[in-house]
Every structure is written in structure tokens, then in C-alpha cells.
Amino acid sequence: MPVFFAPLVFLLLVLGTAPLMPGIASRTKSLLTGRRGAPVWQLYADLWRLAQRGAVYSTTTTWVFRAAPVALLTAVLAAAALVPFDGHRSLVSFSGDAVAFAYVLGFGRFALVLGALDTGSSFEGMGASREVTFATAVEFGLLLSFAALVIATGEMSLTGMLGEPLAMRWPAATTSLILVAIGLFALLLAECARVPVDDPSTHLELTMVHEVMVLDHSGPDLALIAYAGAVKFALFGAVAAAVALPRATWSPMASALGLLGGMFLCSMAVGIVESSMARLRMVKVPLYIAGSVALGGFGLILLLR
Amino acid sequence: MTTPLLARLGNRRAVPLEALPLVPIEHLGDALSAGMAGGGRLLTLFGLPEMDDTLRLIGIIADDSRGRLGAVSSLVGQRYPSITPHCPSAALFEREIAEQCGACPEGHPSLKPLRRHAPDHAPSSWNLSERTGAAPPFTRITGDEVHEVAVGPVHAGIIEPGHFRFQAHGEEVLALDILLGYQHRGVERLLERESAHDAMQVAESIAGDSVIAHASAHCGALEALARSRKSPRAQSIRGIALELERLANHLGDLGAMAGDVAYAPAAAFFGRTRGECLNLLMTISGNRYGRGLVRPGGVSFDITPAMAAEIAGRVERLEQEVPPAARMLFGESSVQSRFEGVGPVTRASVLAQGFVGVVARSAEVARDVRHDHPYGIFRFAQIPVATAWAGDVSARAMVRWLEIQRSMAFVIEQARSLPNGAPRASHGVLRPNEIAVALEEGWRGEVVHVVVSDANGGVRRHKVQDPSFRLWPALSLAMAGGQISDFPLCNKSFNLSYAGHDL
Numbered sequence: 001m002p003v004f005f006a007p008l009v010f011l012l013l014v015l016g017t018a019p020l021m022p023g024i025a026s027r028t029k030s031l032l033t034g035r036r037g038a039p040v041w042q043l044y045a046d047l048w049r050l051a052q053r054g055a056v057y058s059t060t061t062t063w064v065f066r067a068a069p070v071a072l073l074t075a076v077l078a079a080a081a082l083v084p085f086d087g088h089r090s091l092v093s094f095s096g097d098a099v100a101f102a103y104v105l106g107f108g109r110f111a112l113v114l115g116a117l118d119t120g121s122s123f124e125g126m127g128a129s130r131e132v133t134f135a136t137a138v139e140f141g142l143l144l145s146f147a148a149l150v151i152a153t154g155e156m157s158l159t160g161m162l163g164e165p166l167a168m169r170w171p172a173a174t175t176s177l178i179l180v181a182i183g184l185f186a187l188l189l190a191e192c193a194r195v196p197v198d199d200p201s202t203h204l205e206l207t208m209v210h211e212v213m214v215l216d217h218s219g220p221d222l223a224l225i226a227y228a229g230a231v232k233f234a235l236f237g238a239v240a241a242a243v244a245l246p247r248a249t250w251s252p253m254a255s256a257l258g259l260l261g262g263m264f265l266c267s268m269a270v271g272i273v274e275s276s277m278a279r280l281r282m283v284k285v286p287l288y289i290a291g292s293v294a295l296g297g298f299g300l301i302l303l304l305r
Numbered sequence: 306m307t308t309p310l311l312a313r314l315g316n317r318r319a320v321p322l323e324a325l326p327l328v329p330i331e332h333l334g335d336a337l338s339a340g341m342a343g344g345g346r347l348l349t350l351f352g353l354p355e356m357d358d359t360l361r362l363i364g365i366i367a368d369d370s371r372g373r374l375g376a377v378s379s380l381v382g383q384r385y386p387s388i389t390p391h392c393p394s395a396a397l398f399e400r401e402i403a404e405q406c407g408a409c410p411e412g413h414p415s416l417k418p419l420r421r422h423a424p425d426h427a428p429s430s431w432n433l434s435e436r437t438g439a440a441p442p443f444t445r446i447t448g449d450e451v452h453e454v455a456v457g458p459v460h461a462g463i464i465e466p467g468h469f470r471f472q473a474h475g476e477e478v479l480a481l482d483i484l485l486g487y488q489h490r491g492v493e494r495l496l497e498r499e500s501a502h503d504a505m506q507v508a509e510s511i512a513g514d515s516v517i518a519h520a521s522a523h524c525g526a527l528e529a530l531a532r533s534r535k536s537p538r539a540q541s542i543r544g545i546a547l548e549l550e551r552l553a554n555h556l557g558d559l560g561a562m563a564g565d566v567a568y569a570p571a572a573a574f575f576g577r578t579r580g581e582c583l584n585l586l587m588t589i590s591g592n593r594y595g596r597g598l599v600r601p602g603g604v605s606f607d608i609t610p611a612m613a614a615e616i617a618g619r620v621e622r623l624e625q626e627v628p629p630a631a632r633m634l635f636g637e638s639s640v641q642s643r644f645e646g647v648g649p650v651t652r653a654s655v656l657a658q659g660f661v662g663v664v665a666r667s668a669e670v671a672r673d674v675r676h677d678h679p680y681g682i683f684r685f686a687q688i689p690v691a692t693a694w695a696g697d698v699s700a701r702a703m704v705r706w707l708e709i710q711r712s713m714a715f716v717i718e719q720a721r722s723l724p725n726g727a728p729r730a731s732h733g734v735l736r737p738n739e740i741a742v743a744l745e746e747g748w749r750g751e752v753v754h755v756v757v758s759d760a761n762g763g764v765r766r767h768k769v770q771d772p773s774f775r776l777w778p779a780l781s782l783a784m785a786g787g788q789i790s791d792f793p794l795c796n797k798s799f800n801l802s803y804a805g806h807d808l
Contacts, residue, residue: 034573202567204461204793206792207565207790275570276570278567278639278642278643280639281790282788
């Protein structure tokens, strides 16, 4: 079997099931609040519908606006190639690729923010400003979590940090790693624009963070952004699940089921959070992110004993 | 009223138009201020074309603690000295008069357009092309980091049109201008010109969510002019319908406020209970908003014993189901942290600017027509006035919740003991040349209808005032210094009507 075969299969599995994650989260929320809700595959239908439509471009926009969705999705896919979804190895790996992971995602956001500013709309500018403000804090939390993994495993690439070396150290560093996993989950809520940081189901432009940046995108462009969002959700879910329970010693089939199970539980947890609390006031979001950064920090400190 | 300058009126009590004292315009502001000094407030001020070249301004003062109304009037030409400098709460009304009647109040501090329409109540010989004094409509704050956010008139979601313009510094709102008028339909003109039958339908369409309140106020004024009497049963049915309307809207508002802070469980639950209350209105009137129910002389549909039992039973079940959901909403710390301190309206500004309804009561001003100027069933079955003190979103939510509980108790009590009588009595004709004021406590606040009859018993002037008219400025006030991301929540806690303002 060629060495890249298993990572490729797992990557395709994640890319294929990613649109289920927002669906599961919203279905969980519906069931917990006494409604029936949309089917879990709703996003597939939405993507299909959007892909068939034409896009409308404002005359004030330039090529930056059109390039943004493609750049975003490319960045998210590039980041996905760095993650060892099967628990062993990733499609691409090199020493320090964890930093690349954070900044490739950062580049995608940068592209989206430029696209938003390119519209010249006051809404999109407001959303871009909020997104960037929160993202600087989220980025710090992500790097701190990775630093904890680097110290735990002694590896500098995601393949090592989430692969066999992590599985070896896991029994000894369970507390730290669980803290890091919870911290990553908290960051996921911020990064993927979920309650308590953002509200994915609101129609009120003035309260939006992520959604307001994509108000002017339509058709296939919007589909690319929505799909990129789902993949990012899946990436964070898979990484948090891998930290909480490394699967390097599992058989490929068990590992695949473990991956899907982890992603499923992660989506459900998002749905449960969304149906049990209100969104934070915008000025308090940095405090929330500081809290999730602190979780990664505690994990790190425990490892330094 | 204690001052002899004012004619004494009451809620739904007509007096001849001649009984209204005429004072020189220079003294009108002082007369109104004197009337307000004894605890009164300016209820309304409007123009009545008197002759070809003269406009009669009629000011009505409400003395809530004594349950009395007072009226004074003055004749003016096309230009007259503004009374706002003597009586600050007249500012909004003078803007309305300038636009509606074409009269120019000279010396008015900020004569901005209100609804932007051509004058439709001007004395016939006035030259309306000369309109002066219109200040530029938007506040502008300049500075390096100050930016402007314009929202609407077309909004995301199915709501009415209105334009909001924020002057913001980052996330902080420095000023909010609200530009309305997109829904102007000429309601007052229609009420004056259409047949009694059609006018009734117009009254029910003034604000789609306050059908019962506007229909009852409309009928109240006409019944006062015709001296017609309703049976106790009709009054009780009107009371039930009004409180069901209040229940539906208050429950819906609590759900919408929960939805705005993304608290899904309460949003879903209150959304459902709102529907149940609307369905009860449908049981009575055949449609969910209570159209066609309130008619001059009573109500057009009776409540049969079976319907009464169903209404009481269903509201009793709501009385069991709603408190746990309310505890969930008010007990959830993440929700309260969003509600508390957002969009405060102070007691002082309520008193100075004459805010009404839920907004006034949430700032410790116990202003409730059902209590202060009781009418119909509310003379016999009193509903305690619900107040809170903080004046913020959380206080407005709390006042709604208190009113929900009291309205549920009222509806059950009334449905269990409906008095006898015919649902509708004959209405008769309007007495000529009289004026009647009808106040009704709709779910937002007081609805005011003033009707002046002509020499032939027709309607000469029909002044309509929805609480939204008084309350839109309160929203601007509440937002200044707040966070722009809190605007939708703050707006929802007021939930004002665009159509009710625009008429």
C-alpha cells in the first residue's frame, strides 16, 4: 500500500462528511428546544443549490472580492492536508507544520477579510473588524495548545504531535491533554462562529461577526465559503478529538469510526452549548477567548512540572 | 383639572367643542405648562382646520393621578410662535403639525420632517409650497475614527421599513437617527372620509399587531360622541380580547428577545405560546389578529359558554406552562448578562418626554390607562400596574412578564364569569360639534383616538396616536452610548410599530 494512501482516504472522508457537522449541531439544537429541525444533510442541499446559481457582484468590488472565497477554501484545504486524520500521518508533513497550520488558516481569514473590505459596505467593515479582533486572540490560543503538544511529544509537526508520540505520552499526560482538548473545543466555538461568540442563525446584521462578512457573496462563491466553514469546523473537531483520545494504536477501521464518532460528538456538543446558553455581549467575547487560551496554558504548565 | 383655563374631559366622555377655551397662541404654551404643573402630562396636541385661513391647535393634558383630562385650544395662522420653548414635550407634536397642517412654528428648536408627506390637514387657503425651517435630517459627528452605519429601510427578515443611521466610534454608538414615514397611508384622512363601515376597517389596520387596541379606542370615541351604551358582556369580551392581544405580543416579545441573544429554548417556547394566544383570538373572532370583533356598540361575536370554557381552560394550562419557561429565561445568567444595563431609559426622561406604556413602567413610572383612566370592564376588574425600576432591557422584559401573569389571571376570571347582555347594542348617531378622547392601554402603551364631530354628525377630525409615535425617540435615547451590537436586542425590547407611527 502506498504510504500516502491511508492519509488520503481519511482526508477525503473528512472532506466528504464535513458538511454534516453544522447539520448535526443545528439538529441537536432543534431537538433540545422541542422543534423538529432541518435534516442533518441540509448543508449538502444548500451547497448544491448555491452551486447551480449565478453570482451577483457589486460594481464597487474588484477581483479581490471574487478571489476571496477561492483563497479561503484553498487555505482551509491546505491546512487539512497537514492534519493526520488517521492517527498516524498526514498527507503533507514537515517540521514546524503546526505553525503553518495556524497561519494558513490565518491567510484564509485574511483573504475573506479583504473581500469584505472590498465591498465598501459599513456592515462588512464592522464584521471584518470584529473577526480580526477576535482572531488575534484565537490564534494565540491555538499556538499555545500546539506548544503544549510539542512539549508533551517532543515533536514539531502535527503528524508527530497528534500521531504515535502523542499516543505514547497520553497515559502520563492525560490531565493536560484533556485540558488542551477542551481549550481547543472552546476555540472551535470562536473560530467557527458559534454561540457564545457568534450566532450562526441570526438575521441581524449589527450583531453578526462572521456572517456579516459574507453578506455580499452569492451563488457558488457563497457555497465555497460555506463549505470552507464546514471543513474548518471538521478540522478543529478532528484535532480536538485526536488530542482527547489518540487513535495511533487502533486498526484503520476502528480509527475511521473513532474519527467520525469524535466529529459527531463534537457537533453534538456544539448543539448542546447552543441550546443551553445565550450569546455573550460583544465586549465580553475577548474574556471568553482568554478563558479558552488559559485552558491551553494550564495544560502547558502541567506538562512543565 | 384645577386650573380654570382647561376644559374638563374624561376618557370616553364627549364635550361640546365650544366648551374648549380659546387662548391666544402666546399663552398656549404657558396654559399647557400650567396644566402639567399639577401632575399632568401632554397627552396630545393636534391641528384642526377651523376656517379657510385659520388652524385651531387643540392640546390635551392628562392628569393620571386624578383620572382627568383637560383641553385647551388656540387659533393660529400659517406662522405662529412655537410653544415648544414654553412646553418642551410639545416638540414632537409641533413637528407633526408642521407637516400635517402646513403651519410653521417659528422658534422650534429642531423642526425636522417626521413622516415626509404633503400636508393633508391644512386650512384650504394656505399656500403650502412655502415650507421653511426644515433642518437637515441627520446628525453628523465628524472625527477620524467616527464612522456611519446606515441600516434599512429594507431589513433582513420580515419586518416593516424604517431607516436607522448610527454615528459610531468603533462599537460604541454616539448617536442614532431614526427616519420613518415609509408606511404613511394617510390613515387620519381615511378615517375622516370613509364610511363608518370602512373607517372601522382602517382603524383595525393602523398597526397590525394592535388591532383590538386601535379598534376599541376608535369605537370608544365614537360611542362617547353617540352616547351609546355597551352591555357588560360586550365590555367583558373587549377586555378579554385586549388582554389576549397583550398576552400574544408580550409572549412573542420575550421569545424574540431570547432569540436575539441566541437563547434557543426560550425563543422556541415563547414563540409557540404566542401562537396559542393568537389562536384563542381566532376562536372568538375567526382570525388570529381579532379583526372584525370590536364594533361600535359592542362586539360582533359573542362568546358561547363552550368557547368561554375553552378559553379559560387553555389559559389555565398556559398559566401552568409559562412560569417554568420564564424561570429559565430570567434565571439563565448568560441571558441576564445580556439584558442588564442595555438600553437604559431613565425615569427623568420618561417624565420629561412623556414616554408611555411598557417603557414608562419599566422606569418606575406607573402609567397605565387601565388603572389611571379606567374604562369599560377595567372599571370593575382592576389589573394591578406592573412596574420595574431599572429602565433597561431586563426591566422591559420583567414588566412584560408581570403583565403576562396578570393578563392571564384576568382572562381566566372574565371567561369564567361572563356577565349577561347582548353582545352588541345599537350605536346611534354622533352628536354634532363635540369632541371626545378615547384612551386604550394597548400592549405597547396608550393608544389615543380623538374624534371631533361636524355639524351634521359626521367625523370632522380624527386624530390617531399610537404609542410608537411617543416612543421612537426613546429608542434613540436608549442607544446613545451603547454598543452597536446591542441595537437589535434593544430595538426588540421596545418593539415599536412603524405603521403605527407613520399612519
